[in-house]
Amino acid sequence: MTIRNPDCTACKLHRGVEEVCEIGFGPKKADIMVVGKMPNSSTYRASLEADLLEVGIDPATVYFTSALKCRNFDLNASNVDIKACRPYLDAEIEKVQPKWILATGNEGLFALTGHSGIMKYRSRVIERGDISIIPTISPAAALRNPGQRGSWLTDLRFFASQVFEKSAKIAKPEMVYITTKKRFLWLKKILAKTELISYDIETYSTPMGDEFADNAAIVSLSGTCVLRNGKVVVWCIPLFHPQSPFRSNWRQALRQLAPLLEAIPKQIAHNGKYDARWMRQFGVRMVVTFDTMLACHLLDENRAKGLKPQATSRFGVAPWGVDTRNLLDMPIEEVMEYNCLDTFYTYHVYLETKEELKAQPRLLRIFILITTKANNILIDVERHGVWTDRERLQTQTARTLALRDEVDKQLMAWVPEVGWEPSPKKAKKGKTAWPTQGKGIKPVEVNFNPSNFARWWIFDYLGLPILERGKDKPDGGPGDPSMKEAVLMELKESHEVVALLLERARLQKMTTFFNAYNNIIDEADRIRTTFKLAGTVTGRLSSGKADADKIPGARDIRGVNLQQVPRDPAVRGLFGAPPPKYLFIEADFSQVELRVVAFISRDPRMMYLYQTGQDIHRATAAETLGVPIDQVSKDDRKKAKAVNFGFVYGMGWKKFIQTAFEKYELHFTEAEAMAIRKAFFRQFPGLLPWHARQRRLVNEHMRVVSPLGRVRHLPDILSGEQGVRGEAERQAINSPVQSFASDMTQLSMILIHEHFEKLGIKAHILGSVHDALLFEVHHKHVARAMPIIKSTMENLPLKRMFGITLDVPIVADLKLGTHWGDATELEEHEVYNYNPKKALVNA
DNA sequence: ACCTAAGGCGCG
DNA sequence: AAAGCGCGCCTTAGGT
Numbered sequence: 082m083t084i085r086n087p088d089c090t091a092c093k094l095h096r097g098v099e100e101v102c103e104i105g106f107g108p109k110k111a112d113i114m115v116v117g118k119m120p121n122s123s124t125y126r127a128s129l130e131a132d133l134l135e136v137g138i139d140p141a142t143v144y145f146t147s148a149l150k151c152r153n154f155d156l157n158a159s160n161v162d163i164k165a166c167r168p169y170l171d172a173e174i175e176k177v178q179p180k181w182i183l184a185t186g187n188e189g190l191f192a193l194t195g196h197s198g199i200m201k202y203r204s205r206v207i208e209r210g211d212i213s214i215i216p217t218i219s220p221a222a223a224l225r226n227p228g229q230r231g232s233w234l235t236d237l238r239f240f241a242s243q244v245f246e247k248s249a250k251i252a253k254p255e256m257v258y259i260t261t262k263k264r265f266l267w268l269k270k271i272l273a274k275t276e277l278i279s280y281d282i283e284t285y286s287t288p289m290g291d292e293f294a295d296n297a298a299i300v301s302l303s304g305t306c307v308l309r310n311g312k313v314v315v316w317c318i319p320l321f322h323p324q325s326p327f328r329s330n331w332r333q334a335l336r337q338l339a340p341l342l343e344a345i346p347k348q349i350a351h352n353g354k355y356d357a358r359w360m361r362q363f364g365v366r367m368v369v370t371f372d373t374m375l376a377c378h379l380l381d382e383n384r385a386k387g388l389k390p391q392a393t394s395r396f397g398v399a400p401w402g403v404d405t406r407n408l409l410d411m412p413i414e415e416v417m418e419y420n421c422l423d424t425f426y427t428y429h430v431y432l433e434t435k436e437e438l439k440a441q442p443r444l445l446r447i448f449i450l451i452t453t454k455a456n457n458i459l460i461d462v463e464r465h466g467v468w469t470d471r472e473r474l475q476t477q478t479a480r481t482l483a484l485r486d487e488v489d490k491q492l493m494a495w496v497p498e499v500g501w502e503p504s505p506k507k508a509k510k511g512k513t514a515w516p517t518q519g520k521g522i523k524p525v526e527v528n529f530n531p532s533n534f535a536r537w538w539i540f541d542y543l544g545l546p547i548l549e550r551g552k553d554k555p556d557g558g559p560g561d562p563s564m565k566e567a568v569l570m571e572l573k574e575s576h577e578v579v580a581l582l583l584e585r586a587r588l589q590k591m592t593t594f595f596n597a598y599n600n601i602i603d604e605a606d607r608i609r610t611t612f613k614l615a616g617t618v619t620g621r622l623s624s625g626k627a628d629a630d631k632i633p634g635a636r637d638i639r640g641v642n643l644q645q646v647p648r649d650p651a652v653r654g655l656f657g658a659p660p661p662k663y664l665f666i667e668a669d670f671s672q673v674e675l676r677v678v679a680f681i682s683r684d685p686r687m688m689y690l691y692q693t694g695q696d697i698h699r700a701t702a703a704e705t706l707g708v709p710i711d712q713v714s715k716d717d718r719k720k721a722k723a724v725n726f727g728f729v730y731g732m733g734w735k736k737f738i739q740t741a742f743e744k745y746e747l748h749f750t751e752a753e754a755m756a757i758r759k760a761f762f763r764q765f766p767g768l769l770p771w772h773a774r775q776r777r778l779v780n781e782h783m784r785v786v787s788p789l790g791r792v793r794h795l796p797d798i799l800s801g802e803q804g805v806r807g808e809a810e811r812q813a814i815n816s817p818v819q820s821f822a823s824d825m826t827q828l829s830m831i832l833i834h835e836h837f838e839k840l841g842i843k844a845h846i847l848g849s850v851h852d853a854l855l856f857e858v859h860h861k862h863v864a865r866a867m868p869i870i871k872s873t874m875e876n877l878p879l880k881r882m883f884g885i886t887l888d889v890p891i892v893a894d895l896k897l898g899t900h901w902g903d904a905t906e907l908e909e910h911e912v913y914n915y916n917p918k919k920a921l922v923n924a
Numbered sequence: 925a926c927c928t929a930a931g932g933c934g935c936g
Numbered sequence: 937a938a939a940g941c942g943c944g945c946c947t948t949a950g951g952t
Contacts, residue, residue, distance in 0.1 A: 160928095160951075195952085197928055518949095531931075532948060551931060561949095565932060590933070593946055617942060621936085625944050642944050645935040674936085674941095730940035740940090807939050815941040819936090823942095851936040851942085 084172045085150065092165035093556065094151040094158060105146025105173055113244060114144045114179035116170065118188040118219060120152045121145060129220050132234065136241040144177045146170065148192035159555035163192050174212070181244050182212055183237075186219030201630075204236045204390055206243065206400055215240045226805060228383060228797040235394045242397045249398040251429055254305075256421040258414070259318035260326055265334070271314055272341035277307040279349040279428035280342075280367065282356050283408055283420055283633065285321060290627065290635025292362040293603065299335065299363060300408050300633075301325070303420035305428040306345075315425050317417040324413035332363060339365040349373065351388045351427045354614075355627070357460045368457050373427050375452050376434035378615035379444055383794055386615055392426035395433060408633040443790025443883075450882055451789075451824055452614060454831045458846065459612050466607035467643065467847050468659040468857065469598060470900065477651050478595040485588040488581055492529055495578050496538065500524045513541050529585055531564040539564075539582070545575050567743040594652055601639050606659070610643040610848065619816050620791050621823040622849055643848045643855075646901075654902025658857035664897060665904055666863070668829075668870045670852040671892040672697060673822045678729055680889045681788065681817060684767025691889050698722045704764050705757055720745050728761045729768065731811040772814055779813035787820035789883050822852060825891070828882075829874045830854055836869045855901070863897065864915040871895055871912050 085102040095101045103120040121129065130140035149158050150166050170192055174182075184190045187199040193214050194207050200218075207214045217236035223229045242249075259268050272278075281304075286297035298321035306314045319325035320335060327334040343366050350356050353369030360367045377386045385391070392398050401422045408416060438445040503512035516537045518525045528534045539545045540562045548568050551560035566586065572579045601608050616623030626640035646653055658665040675697055679687035690697050702721035703710040713721075723744055727737060734754035741747040741754075749757070762769050779785050784794045793816040797809040826849055833854070837844050843859035844866050854874075858866045874893035879885040895912050898904030907915075 197951095528948085530947065552929095555929090561931085563931080586933095590946085594934080597945080616944090619942060621942065623943055624935095642935080645933090645944065647934060727940050732940040733938055735938075736940070803937095804939085811940060812942095819942060822936095853936085 083169075084176065085169060089150070089169075092151075092158075092162035094149060094153040094162055096153070097155065098151045098153045100152070102150040102169065103147075103152065104150075104169075105144055105177075107144030107146075107177075108142065109177070111142060111144035111177050112180045113138065113142060114146065114174070114177060114182045115185065116182055116189040116193060117145070117147045117185045118158075118221075119149045120147050122152075125220060125224075128224065132220070132237055136234070136237045138237075138241055138244065144173075144179065146173055148186075148188040157553065157555050157557060158188065160191055160197065161556075163188055167192055179212060181240070182214045183240050184214055184216040186222070188219075190216040203232075204239055204385075204393065213243060215243060225800065225802060226797050227799040228795070228809075230796065231383070232385065235390075239393055239397075243399075250396040251398065251426075253422070254313070254315045254425050256418060257314065257316040258417050259316055265318070268316060268318065269338070269341060271306055271308065271316070272304075272338065272345070274308045274310070275304075275306040275341075275345050276309050277347035277349065278342070278345045279305040279424045279431060280353075280356060281350060281420060281423040281427065282359055283416060284359055285409060285634045286632070287634040288636040289601075289639040290629070290632040290637070291609070291639045292359045293639075297359075297362070299331065299359060301416055301420045302335070302338075303417070303424045305421075305424040307428075313428075315421050317420045319413050319417060321409075322413050322416055323409055336364050342367060347371065349427060349431045351423070351430065354456055354460055354463070354612075357457075358464055361460065361464060369460075370453065371431055371435070372453065372456055372614075373430040373434055375456060375614055376438060376448060377430070379448055379452060379791075380434060380437050380441075381794060382615075382618045382620075382792075383796070388423060388427060388430070391430050396426070396429060398426065441790075441792075443786075444792065446883060447789055447791055447824070451827050451831065455827045456614055458830060458834050459614070462846050462848060463609060463611060465845050465847070466603075466605075466609040467656050467855075468663075469602050469606050469608050470655050470657060471602060471606050473900075474595065474598055474602065474655050477655065478592070478599060481588055481591045481595060481651075485585060485592065488585045488588065489529060492578060492581055492585070493527070495543065496527060497542065499527075501542070513537065529582065530589060531561075535564060535582075536562050539576075539578065543576055543578065545572050545579070548572070567739075570743075570746065591647070591649070591652065594647060597641050598655065600637075601641060608641055608656075609639060611640050612848070618793060619819040619823060620787075621819065621851060622827070624848070624850075644850045650902035652902070654900045656902070657898070657900030657904075660899060662859055663857045664860050664863050665899060665901055666856040666858055666867065666870065667896040667901060667904055668854045668856070668874060669894045669896070670822070670826065670874065671894050673825060673852045673891065674818055675725060675729070676889045676891060677788075677818045677821045678768075678771075680887060681821070682765075682767045682771035684765045684771070686765055687767065688889060694890070698725060701725055701761065701764065705760060720747070724757070724761065728758060730815045731772065734758050775813040775817075776810045779810060785813045785817055787817040787824070788885055789821060789824050789879075791817075791820040791824065793817070793820070825874075825877060826852055826854065828877055829893075832873045832877070833870055836873065837866070840865065840869075842866050842869070860917065864917060867895055867897070867907075867912045867915055871909075 085104045087101050089095055089102045133140050133143065148163050148166060148170060150169050182193060184193045187197060190199050190202055191197050196202055199216060202216045203218060218229055218233055223233035259265055282302050283300040285300050286294040300321045301317055301319045303317040308314065320327055320331035347370050348368055349371045350369050352374045353372045357367045357369055374386050377391055389400060389402065393400055402419050438448055500515050502514040516525050516533045517523055525534045540547050547562040548571055549563040551563060553560050569579050569583050598608055610624045611627045613623045624644040625642040626638040629635055629638045676691055679691055690700055698718045698721045699710055699713050701724060702713045702717040706717060723740060727740060737758060738749050738754045741749055775785060779795050779798050783796055783798055784792055786792050795809040795813055797805050800806050830846060830849055834846060842862045842865055844862060845857050847855040847857055871893050875891050879887050894906055896904035896906050
């Protein structure tokens with residue numbers, strides 16, 4: 082294969098470019114190669130060379146080339162095009178004989194490894210023969226989004242450290258493998274003298290990956306222990322591993338260590354909630370006194386928080402680890418070394434992040450008083466799960482499927498016979514035949530979801546107008562016609578199938594939820610979720626499944642998102658408290674984000690409205706519609722709610738027109754929309770100055786801080802692109818609000834939990850939905866629990882804990898019932914003077 | 925039998 | 937001049 086072919090037509094990119102198939106440049110033989118997307122422009126080359134120089138690599142020694150050989154910005158390159166170019170790249174590699182290749186961007190990654198998904202593969206080492214390939218993001222992305230620059234440089238430094246085999250800042254420790262009875266006794270002695278442990282387990286469970294499976298097992302346990310005399314000991318005990326001497330009685334071995342492990346005062350782990358949950362399942366009640374992953378995330382929410390990226394970038398250590406999917410097939414020594422290094426590097430990340438937090442006292446406070454406590458509570462919340470009404474689930478599933486089938490039957494009346502073809506006359510007018518699949522022979526099946534069939538059927542066969550298309554296809558062709566709800570709404574009058582399709586989409590969506598619940602409901606009628614304390618940039622919790630790639634053996638991961646359960650009582654009514662002894666309570670902060678906006682912005686009217694116990698959504702509705710405040714309908718209030726949140730966080734009139742239609746089928750002209758927006762800000766004169774303040778702050782400091790001290794770093798504010806900067810500015814407005822509101826919810830959870838424990842109240846926290854907490858409470862304890870919940874949420878000791886005087890009243894609304902979906906809201910006096918007899922009649 | 929991207933939509 | 941923010945999951949389509 083030749084290195085270049087100026088007449089190449091192997092892919093579409095050659096069309097219209099000046100020079101077809103540009104070769105790379107650099108020394109004839111080079112140890113280092115950089116593979117980008119397209120042949121570099123001189124500006125990119127200059128900045129790339131400057132960055133390489135910064136990490137100690139002389140650009141003159143580097144061979145630069147690209148995945149695509151034609152510089153063509155008019156056509157979007159696809160993986161097919163990259164593949165067409167690959168022979169040229171392979172020939173170049175053959176000739177230059179590099180030892181290390183930096184693959185930049187998804188294109189570089191794909192061309193060199195065949196993998197796709199640069200964010201997943203970046204900063205790993207992928208061996209290809211004798212060549213080490215290290216993927217990272219595209220330098221263009223780092224230029225466009227300065228927010229990416231930090232991690233780009235980190236990757237470059239990592240690349241350089243591989244090239245120069247620089248000695249790591251910390252050396253590999255001596256590791257003790259506990260494989261004999263004698264060493265087991267030694268370990269017990271060590272644990273008795275330990276005052277700090279960094280621990281980690283390797284697990285096995287298939288196919289769902291959780292600790293409740295019949296085959297769930299702990300493969301090995303490792304600890305890095307700091308003894309009272311200051312000595313550091315790193316050890317690993319193999320448990321369920323096939324070569325482990327403890328394999329047959331691993332549970333027993335673990336239980337012997339339990340009291341010693343539990344007694345260690347400082348227990349450190351990276352994503353420790355996972356390890357602690359598993360340990361609890363097998364009888365060891367570990368806690369997490371310092372979670373390094375959470376510390377890393379709190380210190381910099383934009384930085385990769387995994388142990389491997391943290392350790393490699395902080396200490397320059399070589400990437401360690403193995404393919405954890407086949408843990409049981411790996412030699413035991415490899416598993417043990419891997420496990421040991423995890424705890425050893427976690428210990429070192431702990432040492433660094435502890436100091437970094439100490440240097441920022443407000444962050445440290447949040448870490449100690451909120452993050453760490455919430456983390457430990459969530460261990461049991463996740464283990465407990467949410468009771469699900471199996472009977473209702475079965476009924477609702479069957480009912481929804483039946484309704485969907487009914488709609489399908491009606492839709493079929495408009496569907497022609499399979500393989501339908503237009504008459505020559507119709508074909509001339511542009512009508513096409515029933516779409517096919519594969520090699521173009523097999524007709525696709527009828528599918529009323531947004532599919533090739535459905536698109537053909539409504540936009541071609543039935544002739545409905547295409548109002549919107551998706552993104553252009555990678556080959557440059559037009560995107561698929563949109564079938565989203567808003568578009569179908571516009572077409573409602575055009576054809577009677579549209580209303581049916583809308584109804585069908587609703588039912589179909591419902592079935593997806595029912596499917597998920599049916600899949601994971603366990604023998605005890607519970608479903609479970611995983612909460613992430615480091616899943617969002619604002620400090621909110623996120624909810625869902627655990628990350629599949631981090632759990633060995635798992636094919637499917639058990640877990641649902643508790644935060645996106647539809648509000649439809651048919652779905653929320655599935656969840657509740659187990660009868661007959663428990664009742665379900667939902668406690669919601671009322672309009673907490675807007676109250677926080679009032680507090681932060683100091684807008685006088687907002688403050689006044691809340692201080693006098695009024696309803697802001699109602700007030701805006703009245704103002705916008707020009708009606709007295711007591712004549713605002715429930716529907717109007719709902720509309721005003723969407724308006725409030727939108728405008729408060731920087732929505733423009735254009736988007737307002739769009740959401741007003743999409744959510745409420747309201748049509749506004751441009752002039753009307755602009756007038757409404759203007760009127761909104763006239764009502765609340767403090768808001769625009771607050772926006773301006775946040776913009777100034779982020780431009781000055783590249784970051785904003787919430788009232789409690791949570792930091793949001795926004796390096797994108799330095800972008801050369803106005804759109805990117807604007808985004809960062811709106812985030813600067815929203816972040817402190819969302820952060821504070823979320824911290825209030827987490828703090829409530831912690832304090833309520835502490836009260837329940839202290840007073841012996843039989844109750845379990847089921848989860849949190851951003852501004853709400855869910856509980857199941859023993860019916861005999863409901864009367865005592867409710868006042869605790871409400872008063873705790875409304876009177877958080879922010880002054881004592883964080884030095885904040887919150888001068889906007891906070892209100893929590895409580896709902897009580899057997900199920901989430903049909904819990905009824907209680908008046909204040911009902912919360913504080915609960916009459917169980919009356920309530921039980923209702924239930 | 926996997927994988928990724930894009931569209932769409934559930935929630936606050 | 938123009939600009940809501942924050943998430944996770946499911947489905948389809950087109951790959952390997």
